[in-house]
Amino acid sequence: MDRGKMVVNSDECKGCGLCISQCPVGCIEFDNETINKQGYHPAKYTGSGCTACGICFNVCPEPGAITVYKLVKA
Amino acid sequence: MSKELLKGNYAVIKGALLAGCVAYFGYPITPASEIAEAAAYYFPPAGRTFVQAESEIASINMVYGAAGAGVRCMTASSGPGISLKQEGVSYIAGAELPCVIVDIMRGGPGLGNIAPEQGDYHQVVKGGGHGNYKCVVYAPNSAQEMCDLTYKAFDTADKYRNPVYVLADGFIGQMMEQVDFSHLKPIEPKKLEWGVHGTPDSKNLINSIYLDPDVLEAHNRKLQEKYKKIEENEAIFENYKVDDADLILIGYGITSRILRSVVDEARNSGLKVGLFRPKTLWPLAKDEINRLVGSAKKFLVVEMSNGQLVDDIRLIVEGKIPVEFYGRMGGNVPTVDEVLEITKKLS
Amino acid sequence: MYEPILEKPKSFFDIYKEKSGDQTITHYCPGCGHGIVHKYVASALDELNLTDKAIFVSPVGCSVFGYYYFNTGNYQAAHGRAPAVATGTKRVNPDSIVISYQGDGDLAAIGTAEIIHAANRGELMTVIFINNAIYGMTGGQMAPTTLVGQKTTTSPRGRNPYNEGYPVKMCELISQLNAPIYVERVALNNAANRAKAKRAIKKALKLQAERKGFTFVEVLSQCPTGWKVDPPDSLKWIEEKMIPYYPVKVFKDISNEAEPYPEPKKIVSGNELLEILGIKSEEEKDLKKYEIPKEYRNPKIKIAGFGGQGVLLLGVALAQVGMMEGYNVTWIPSYGPEMRGGTANCSVNISDGLIGSPVVEKPTILVAMNKPSMEKFEKDMVPGGILFYNTAMIDEEPKRDDITKVPVPATKIASDLGNIRVGNMVMLGAIIEKTKLLPFETVKKGFEYFISRKNLIPLNEKAVEAGMRYVRENNL
Numbered sequence: 001m002d003r004g005k006m007v008v009n010s011d012e013c014k015g016c017g018l019c020i021s022q023c024p025v026g027c028i029e030f031d032n033e034t035i036n037k038q039g040y041h042p043a044k045y046t047g048s049g050c051t052a053c054g055i056c057f058n059v060c061p062e063p064g065a066i067t068v069y070k071l072v073k074a
Numbered sequence: 075m076s077k078e079l080l081k082g083n084y085a086v087i088k089g090a091l092l093a094g095c096v097a098y099f100g101y102p103i104t105p106a107s108e109i110a111e112a113a114a115y116y117f118p119p120a121g122r123t124f125v126q127a128e129s130e131i132a133s134i135n136m137v138y139g140a141a142g143a144g145v146r147c148m149t150a151s152s153g154p155g156i157s158l159k160q161e162g163v164s165y166i167a168g169a170e171l172p173c174v175i176v177d178i179m180r181g182g183p184g185l186g187n188i189a190p191e192q193g194d195y196h197q198v199v200k201g202g203g204h205g206n207y208k209c210v211v212y213a214p215n216s217a218q219e220m221c222d223l224t225y226k227a228f229d230t231a232d233k234y235r236n237p238v239y240v241l242a243d244g245f246i247g248q249m250m251e252q253v254d255f256s257h258l259k260p261i262e263p264k265k266l267e268w269g270v271h272g273t274p275d276s277k278n279l280i281n282s283i284y285l286d287p288d289v290l291e292a293h294n295r296k297l298q299e300k301y302k303k304i305e306e307n308e309a310i311f312e313n314y315k316v317d318d319a320d321l322i323l324i325g326y327g328i329t330s331r332i333l334r335s336v337v338d339e340a341r342n343s344g345l346k347v348g349l350f351r352p353k354t355l356w357p358l359a360k361d362e363i364n365r366l367v368g369s370a371k372k373f374l375v376v377e378m379s380n381g382q383l384v385d386d387i388r389l390i391v392e393g394k395i396p397v398e399f400y401g402r403m404g405g406n407v408p409t410v411d412e413v414l415e416i417t418k419k420l421s
Numbered sequence: 422m423y424e425p426i427l428e429k430p431k432s433f434f435d436i437y438k439e440k441s442g443d444q445t446i447t448h449y450c451p452g453c454g455h456g457i458v459h460k461y462v463a464s465a466l467d468e469l470n471l472t473d474k475a476i477f478v479s480p481v482g483c484s485v486f487g488y489y490y491f492n493t494g495n496y497q498a499a500h501g502r503a504p505a506v507a508t509g510t511k512r513v514n515p516d517s518i519v520i521s522y523q524g525d526g527d528l529a530a531i532g533t534a535e536i537i538h539a540a541n542r543g544e545l546m547t548v549i550f551i552n553n554a555i556y557g558m559t560g561g562q563m564a565p566t567t568l569v570g571q572k573t574t575t576s577p578r579g580r581n582p583y584n585e586g587y588p589v590k591m592c593e594l595i596s597q598l599n600a601p602i603y604v605e606r607v608a609l610n611n612a613a614n615r616a617k618a619k620r621a622i623k624k625a626l627k628l629q630a631e632r633k634g635f636t637f638v639e640v641l642s643q644c645p646t647g648w649k650v651d652p653p654d655s656l657k658w659i660e661e662k663m664i665p666y667y668p669v670k671v672f673k674d675i676s677n678e679a680e681p682y683p684e685p686k687k688i689v690s691g692n693e694l695l696e697i698l699g700i701k702s703e704e705e706k707d708l709k710k711y712e713i714p715k716e717y718r719n720p721k722i723k724i725a726g727f728g729g730q731g732v733l734l735l736g737v738a739l740a741q742v743g744m745m746e747g748y749n750v751t752w753i754p755s756y757g758p759e760m761r762g763g764t765a766n767c768s769v770n771i772s773d774g775l776i777g778s779p780v781v782e783k784p785t786i787l788v789a790m791n792k793p794s795m796e797k798f799e800k801d802m803v804p805g806g807i808l809f810y811n812t813a814m815i816d817e818e819p820k821r822d823d824i825t826k827v828p829v830p831a832t833k834i835a836s837d838l839g840n841i842r843v844g845n846m847v848m849l850g851a852i853i854e855k856t857k858l859l860p861f862e863t864v865k866k867g868f869e870y871f872i873s874r875k876n877l878i879p880l881n882e883k884a885v886e887a888g889m890r891y892v893r894e895n896n897l
Contacts, residue, residue: 004423012446014446014452015451016645017452018653021652021653022653038446054426058457058460058612058615061447061449061452061453061460063429063460064428064429072424078700079870088698091698096513118686119689120688122689125508127505127538128535131505135498135535136505138496138498138502138509139478139505139511139512140509142509145513162499169497245753245779245780248753248754250737250740250751251751260694261690262690270476271514272474272475272514272516272519273474273517277495278494279488280496283485286441332780334778335778
């Protein structure tokens with residue numbers, strides 16, 4: 001299991017691509033299948049590789065568009 | 075002794091503190107500087123804020139900040155400084171904040187001089203800054219009224235959440251007279267609930283921006299409703315020997331004092347002359363003026379300006395009787411003799 | 422299982438109710454640095470537990486709607502005036518945490534005076550300064566921080582220093598002042614710098630909460646729209662264009678040495694306020710103690726002389742004592758154009774009734790302390806008036822023969838008493854002795870009100886007595 005995961009609230013994403021360009025492990029991509037209610041292709045987690053470093057959160061201009069999760073032992 | 079010999083400018087500050095004013099933000103300018111000096115002297119020992127701002131613009135915006143906290147606050151200046159403050163006054167009016175602004179008028183336009191004039195009437199009474207707003211304007215004519223009307227101005231400002239001016243000329247500011255404080259009870263300062271206090275239950279918003287034209291129009295209509303209420307309730311005035319007067323002199327501030335002497339001298343010469351003196355310039359006591367139109371044959375408006383109040387009097391009178399005008403400018407105060415001569419000619 | 426470690430800060434509203442349109446997203450363009458800095462501010466408020474005390478001042482610029490987002494007290498300020506508004510609210514809300522948030526046009530152009538002086542006063546506030554080298558809200562015009570050669574809609578051929586000067590470096594300016602305790606420039610270009618930016622904002626707010634002093638954080642921030650570059654490229658633009666000119670570093674940090682500001686004094690009111698104002702609540706005596714002789718009743722007094730002769734003070738003395746005797750009084754100094762002609766003068770009225778014009782045009786009593794004054798005002802006197810003139814300074818006789826003339830060598834008498842400056846009080850003595858306008862006893866009680874240097878009261882009293890004696894002994 002990956003150390004972390006990031007979740008994009010796709011309706012709040014403006015598709016600026018900052019998180020994609022800044023993610024050190026390249027685990028975020030545009031969701032070209034989806035056009036959100038603002039008319040953007042939102043970012044999405046590729047589904048693997050997230051380290052929960054938080055860089056995507058701290059570069060995202062939308063307050064609620066990205067949430068970063070960390071794996072904790074149950 | 076409950077009376078004190080005081081300059082009008084000092085009386086303003088004592089009235090303000092008694093009214094519960096907690097913050098003064100100002101910038102020195104002749105002939106209003108004693109107001110800032112008195113504030114600097116009295117505010118800090120009373121645990122209140124005095125800040126000499128870097129500019130008139132900063133000082134009115136500090137007032138915006140303090141007024142937005144729902145506390146009583148004020149600034150004072152003279153014409154050139156009031157010109158600079160107008161942007162801030164517009165914001166304060168737009169955001170519906172209460173505050174008191176004192177204008178001790180001097181000669182203009184431009185740098186003009188420091189002598190007394192009444193040429194700020196238009197910029198103060200008509201709004202002055204941008205947008206559809208009005209400020210209540212008190213016009214004291216004595217040191218006592220500088221105190222009393224400043225005190226009252228804070229109540230009016232709070233009552234309507236609106237900026238209120240105390241408009242006086244250099245003479246009223248510089249003149250010393252006896253001032254009696256015994257009728258003014260000190261008001262306990264408080265923070266009104268709509269203000270921003272930096273507490274969990276005061277997360278309010280102070281602003282004047284309404285992007286949507288319909289929303290801004292609704293805001294403006296609400297303001298106009300408020301102004302209508304002020305017009306109905308807040309006009310005050312003083313009459314002197316008007317009941318049988320054929321000629322009624324009209325003037326405010328120092329001019330009204332001179333006109334009072336003119337009335338006495340004219341009466342000594344057997345002329346039926348009276349005085350109507352507005353104590354609020356906005357709102358003007360329209361009903362009273364109309365009543366006097368019914369009894370008098372003629373008005374003579376005297377101002378230390380090019381004729382500014384006279385415009386509003388003529389709008390009210392609507393040509394029903396002649397409204398004459400006599401004005402001095404540049405800091406020259408009309409003498410009793412010169413006005414008396416005109417009075418005799420018009421009688 | 423996964424637990425959230427970074428999510429929307431609680432200091433933001435859940436729903437942006439003040440905003441029109443979609444109330445779940447900001448009004449900022451895609452990739453804008455403002456949203457990022459907003460998040461850092463909100464996170465810091467969360468972490469420091471300051472949200473409920475915070476007051477956010479939104480400027481004019483793209484962040485004009487800052488108040489849409491922050492679940493705090495909010496102000497929207499006029500262009501450039503945020504630090505003044507912040508000053509106003511902080512001074513009356515001393516326990517609050519005030520954030521003045523400004524862009525480069527707002528802070529470094531139209532509001533230069535406000536920011537410099539708020540910093541110089543050491544206002545207990547935190548200023549967040551977004552420097553993106555352009556006017557975003559108005560559509561990409563030149564900012565005070567626009568770089569040399571940078572093309573904007575108002576510098577279409579690039580900023581030319583010969584026409585527009587050089588970009589303003591605000592941290593460098595602010596850090597020269599004594600009062601600010603913490604001044605840092607940060608940037609949003611890479612993860613390391615963003616981490617520093619976040620820390621700087623939190624530190625600044627923490628220092629404010631500790632009442633340490635004025636804190637200033639400048640953020641080099643991207644404006645992809647204004648710069649006409651893609652958001653990812655805008656971060657490179659910060660790095661390549663901005664950072665070389667605007668070094669990213671701590672410019673000043675004296676926060677460790679700085680003592681917390683003293684707690685503000687409690688507001689005083691009621692009787693304590695009356696005491697500070699010198700307002701005594703004694704009962705007013707309703708009986709007039711003293712009756713002014715008929716011929717001098719309701720005097721209109723003009724007092725004139727050179728500036729240093731104390732003519733204004735003599736007027737104040739008469740007004741003060743008249744008031745103490747229960748009369749209405751006015752005193753008005755020569756002021757404005759009246760000062761022409763080299764004389765200072767004042768008008769005093771002492772009256773039974775309401776005083777109309779306070780300006781004495783036709784004196785019933787004239788006090789001329791020098792020759793120009795007598796020349797100027799003697800002719801205005803009412804017939805039957807009384808003229809006191811200082812023969813030590815006036816070598817001419819008055820011209821009028823329909824007035825009473827009282828020659829008093831006031832300056833000479835004062836000089837003999839050892840202080841030439843009390844000639845005014847000699848004249849006061851002469852006036853009250855000759856006219857019985859006011860009683861000496863009350864003059865003595867009045868000294869404490871009109872003589873500010875208490876040690877001079879005995880000398881002034883002697884001078885008044887000397888003036889009285891002169892009139893008596895010379896049968897004037």
